[in-house]
Amino acid sequence: MVSHVREEADFDAAWRRAEPVPGWLTQAQGRALWDAVGRLGPGALVVEIGSHQGRSTIILGLAARARGARVIAVDAFVDGKLFGGSPTRQRFEANIAAAGLDDVVELVVGYSTKLRPTWDRPIDLLYVDGKHDYWTYTDDLLWSRHLPADAEILVHDCYSSIGVTLGTIAKILFGSRYTYVDRAGSLARFALRRPTTKDRLRVLRELPWFARNVVIKVLLRLRLRPVARVLGHDEPYDPY
Ligand SMILES: C[S@@+](CC[C@H](N)C(=O)[O-])C[C@H]1O[C@@H](n2cnc3c(N)ncnc32)[C@H](O)[C@@H]1O
Numbered sequence: 001m002v003s004h005v006r007e008e009a010d011f012d013a014a015w016r017r018a019e020p021v022p023g024w025l026t027q028a029q030g031r032a033l034w035d036a037v038g039r040l041g042p043g044a045l046v047v048e049i050g051s052h053q054g055r056s057t058i059i060l061g062l063a064a065r066a067r068g069a070r071v072i073a074v075d076a077f078v079d080g081k082l083f084g085g086s087p088t089r090q091r092f093e094a095n096i097a098a099a100g101l102d103d104v105v106e107l108v109v110g111y112s113t114k115l116r117p118t119w120d121r122p123i124d125l126l127y128v129d130g131k132h133d134y135w136t137y138t139d140d141l142l143w144s145r146h147l148p149a150d151a152e153i154l155v156h157d158c159y160s161s162i163g164v165t166l167g168t169i170a171k172i173l174f175g176s177r178y179t180y181v182d183r184a185g186s187l188a189r190f191a192l193r194r195p196t197t198k199d200r201l202r203v204l205r206e207l208p209w210f211a212r213n214v215v216i217k218v219l220l221r222l223r224l225r226p227v228a229r230v231l232g233h234d235e236p237y238d239p240y
Helices: 002-018 027-038 055-067 086-098 112-118 134-146 162-173 197-221 225-230
Strands: 045-049 070-075 105-109 125-128 152-155 179-184 187-191
Touching (some): 002 027, 027 187, 045 055, 045 134, 055 070, 070 086, 086 105, 125 134
Parallel strands (some): 045 070, 070 105, 125 152
Antiparallel strands (some): 152 187
16 A cells, blocks of 8 residues: 555656656556556666657656666657657757656667667567557567567557557457557557457457547548537547
8 A cells, every 4th residue: 555655656756757848648648658667577678669858758767767677768850840850859868867867768869660670689668659650650569579478568649540550450450469458548558469359359449439539630630629529529639
């Protein structure tokens, strides 16, 4: 009981650190990342693909510090309006330093798809939040070759991004390598083990939610927020 209360307080403090950093991670999703790292043993290695300004990296890093684990943050710092290029890298580095995580988080700058073929370090937890097209996402799932059996893979924008969801249908619903466990909003949790029929049905049951998210995205682009509100989405942002 005492340790559960301390755990909550630790997560609350970590979220207070991460929340001011611009990004897409919700508090419930931060909690899911925190809990996933909390299930790892000392010396574990977490790989995050897609770190942006460090919102999720701070949660992973603070959780890793508490477990004696480490985080590798992989980001290409893609140019353009959405991701911001090299100024984003500077913000990431400043945010990680301000959170006191320089000794826990190692930044690897590059495209995940280019780094993956020669990657040779064992990983204990994989968090995928890089480029959301089908090809990159399904390639990013292959980083799981470095995970032990039953290890967890967390994926942001699942059942929300079309590319990520198509990849999930192809590799998780119809594949035999990953089992869908649950989700916090669009942050899905998979385990590296063969799925049962029941596990596959759980993916199918998320597809109406995916359809609703696609409708909301279309409505937002058509500036029809009041209609999106009727579907329970009361924000100017896409559903995450
Ligand atoms: C959605 S953001 C990540 C958000 C971050 N996890 C957070 O909580 O704020 C996606 C990031 O992935 C990076 N990115 C996009 N494609 C990539 C790729 N192929 N390899 C590595 N990073 C990539 C972008 O530069 C961007 O910073």
